[in-house]
Amino acid sequence: MWVSLRVYEGLYEEFVSQELQALSENLANDLLPHMAADDEFPLISVLLRLDEYDNVEFARVYNTQSEIVSAYIGSALVKHKQHAGNENSAGDILLHELDYGLHIEDSHIRVVKIIGEPALPQGKLVISYLIEQSLADSQRKFVVAIVPFVIFILLTAVFLVLELQRRSLQPLFKLIEKMRRVEETKDYAIEVSIEGKSEIKALTHGFNSMMSDINKQTELNRQKNKLLTRQQEQMEKLANFDPLTGLLNRQFLMKCLNIELARAKREEKDVALLFLxxxxxxxxxxxxxxxxxxxLLCKIADVISDSLRLDDIVGRHGGDEFVIILGECSSVEQVEEVAARLVEAIGSDQLVDQWKLETGASIGIALAKDCDFSLTTLMSNADIAMxxxxxNGRGQFTLFTRMMQDDNHRMIRISTSIHTAIENNEFFLVYQPKVDQSSKVVGFEALIRWYNPHLGMVSPAEFIPIAEQSNKISVITLWVMAQVCKDVKHILRQYGETTTISLNLSANDLKDETVTAFVLEKIRELGGLAGAIEFxxxxxxxxxxxxxxNAFFDDLRALGCKIALDDFGTGYSSLSYLTEFSIDTLKIDRQFVSQIGVSQRSELITVTILEMARHLKLKVCAEGVETLDQATFLIDHGCHLLQGYYYGRPEPICENDEEDGLIPALESQHSM
Known part of the structure; x- marks a missing residue:
């Protein structure tokens, strides 16, 4: 605006100057005819035409002698009286001395015009114009006229600028809106259309690329998280559940049992634990x-789950062992009812892959209150009861009692004393004779006995199963083998070179390479006496x-030893495997011999075994012969060897050569 006013001021000054020059030219021409007249009135009449111009200060007409012949004072000069006094002689001198033409001085424009021809001047006309007021008025009018337009232009310009800015920034606003939406929704699968200026296009392209990368990474992270979640669930399942049966595993089962025990103790209730x-x-x-x-384990797991209540907890403890937690047991009778239901359900034949399998369950029951809610003791009590x-015959359940704990302590003591017993020579061998049909002693079976200073006489029926369960039977077998090898020479010297000494091997012995290697080594050391040993x-x-x-027995047979199949008839695969067994002798189990004269069925089975052995060219030894009738029956049906209390009890070897034999009273026994 200031520039416009300055420009306008210049233009206005130029315009006024041109107008003033034209006016002075016209007035000079009109004054010329009256310059020679003595009357001033015509001159004044011409000068009065300046009344039309408000800003004319004054006008003066000078003759050729620079004398004022006529003058005019305008309204502009009246308004500026402060300058009137200065327009006297000095001003006159100054004015009439001005050269012809236009003179601009401060706020005054003065025009000096020649009257007449330049070659023959008649005088001069001086007009003073006060441009300040005129310019101010004109500027005011200009401003009043132009301000609305300027405002309109400015508003229009502002609108256009804002509109252009809005349009140019609209892609940026869309981009910002998308970013806000991403921030709120976390949805990175968006794309912004690329438009606008090059910078915004570049920014939008970068944003789309960034969102695409973030979306890909987010999707990848989502898939990884999903995979990790699935793996975590699988790991938790593997950590807490048995992968085979889907039941709780041992670790998680113990956690549940611990929780149940704490709850029951707090609520003064009882918890029953079934070890199956x-x-x-x-x-x-x-x-x-x-x-x-x-x-079969999976089938049994389903059977157990179906036999329990909804609140009961079942888990697989390991192998073929299962643990059931009965949290709400109001009475022992209720617990025994659950146990009986389990025994009955599992005791039924299970159909697996078209095989009809006979199964059974032995269950031990223990109550939490009996062990002061101790988890370890509760598990131990249930295991002991199982x-x-x-x-006691399997296929049944037993409720734990304190007496069982005493028995278990004895079992533990027996198990831990076996190695000490060997070191202290607490074991010793007794030999039970085997006779032929003429009652002649033709062999002996080596049987182990154990006397402990603290436990007393420990029966083989008690410590042999414990040794097998604790994997210590092989230690006993090594000791028996070594002792028999020491006794064999003495026995043969007393009863002849054809006498056979038998000793027992367990299933664990056959699996233990240390035992089999030791036995073979001892047999090789016997040399020619190896033929006297029967396993x-x-x-x-x-x-x-x-x-x-079979491989082990083949090696023994190659060294001259004999093999006997003990307790024949009590298993359930005898006939199918009999032709594949590398054996020399069958031993009829005492349960058949004891029924001779009592059960015709048992007698028939015994005769059948004897007849079968004869066709297979195998010797038969009957064990557990205790009566003359039993002995007579067996001999009449072709039994080769007899063993039992009727012929002699197991006795220790007599080291004194002067003694008649192992069993002093043997000669007084009945001869057949």
Whole structure:
């Protein structure tokens, strides 16, 4: 605006100057005819035409002698009286001395015009114009006229600028809006259209690329998180559940039991724990394979789950063992009812892969209040009760009592004392004679006995199973083998070179390469006396290590030893494997011999075994002969060897050569 006013001021001054020059020219021409007249009135009349111009200060007409012949004072001069006094002689002198033309001085424009021709001047006309007021008025009018337009122009310009800015920044606003939406929704799968200036296009392109990368990374992270979540769930399942049966595993089961015990103790209630072990599961694995065994475990797991209440907890403790937690047990009778239901359900035949499998369950029951809610003791009590069920015939349940704990402590003491017993020579051998049909002693069976200063006389029926369960039977076998090898020369010297000494091997012995290697070494040390040694093994133990057993027995037979199949007839695979067994003798189990004269069925089975052995060219030894009738029956049906209390009890060897033999009273026994 200031520039416009300055420009306008210049233009206005130029315009006024031109107008003033034209006016002075016209007035000079009009004054010329009256310059020679003596009358001033015509001159004044001409000068009065200046009244039309408000800003004319004054006008003066000078003759050729620079004298004022006429003058005019305008309204502008009246308004500026402060300058009037100065327009006297000095001003006159100054004015009439001005050269012809236009003179601009401060706020005054003065025009000096010649009257007449330049060659013959008649005078001069001086007009003074006050441009300040005129310019101010004109500027005011200009401003009043132009301000609305300027405002309009400015508003229009502002609008256009804002509109252009809005349009140019609209892609940026869209981009910002998208960014806000991404911030709120976390949805990175968006794309902004590329438009606008090059900078905004570049920014939008970069934003789209960034969102695309973030979306890809987010999707990748989502997939990874999903995979990690699934893996975590699988890991939690593997950590807490048995992968085969889907039941709680041992670790998670113990956590649940601990929680139940704490709750029951706080609420002064009881918790019942059932420790369940499958009967005969190992035989299923050995006979049908581990795949069938695994499927049977899954089947049993389902049977157990279906037999329990909704609030009961069941888990797999390991192998063929299961643990059931009965959190709400109001009475012992209720717990026994659950246990009986489980025994009955599991005791039914299970159909697996078209195989009809006979199964059973031995269950031990323990109550939390009996052990002051101790988890370790509760588990131990249930385990002890379960083994009592197994020892009492299997397929049953047993409630834990304090007496069982005493028995268990004795079992532990026996197990831990076996190595000490060998070091202290607490074990000793007794020999039970075997006779032929003429009652002549033709062999002996070496039987181990144990006397402990603290435990007293420990029966083999007690410590042999404990040794097998604690994997210490092989230590006993090594000791027996070494002792028999020491006794064999003395026995043969007393009873002849054809006498046979028998000793027993367990299934664990056949699997232990240390035992088999030791036995073979001892047999080789005997040299020619190896033919006097016979090894007895039960058919069930033979079947557990059939391949390894056959190879081992072949080596023994090659060294001259004999092999006898002990307790024949009590297993369930005898006939199918009999032709594959590398044996020399069958031993009829005492349960058949004891029924001679009592059960015709048992007598028939015994006769059948004797007849079968004769056709297979195998010797037969009957053990457990206690009466004359039993002996007569066996001899009449072709039994080769007899063993039992009727012919002699197991006795220790007599080291004194002057003694008649192992059994002093043997000669007084009945001869057949």
């Amino acid at each position: 072990d499958l009967d005969g599961f190992k035989m299923v694995n050995d006979s049908f394979g581990h795949d069938v065994g695994d499927k 083994y009592h069920s197994k020892r 007895e093994i039960t058919e069930s133990a033979y079947l557990k290590s059939f391949q390894a057993g």
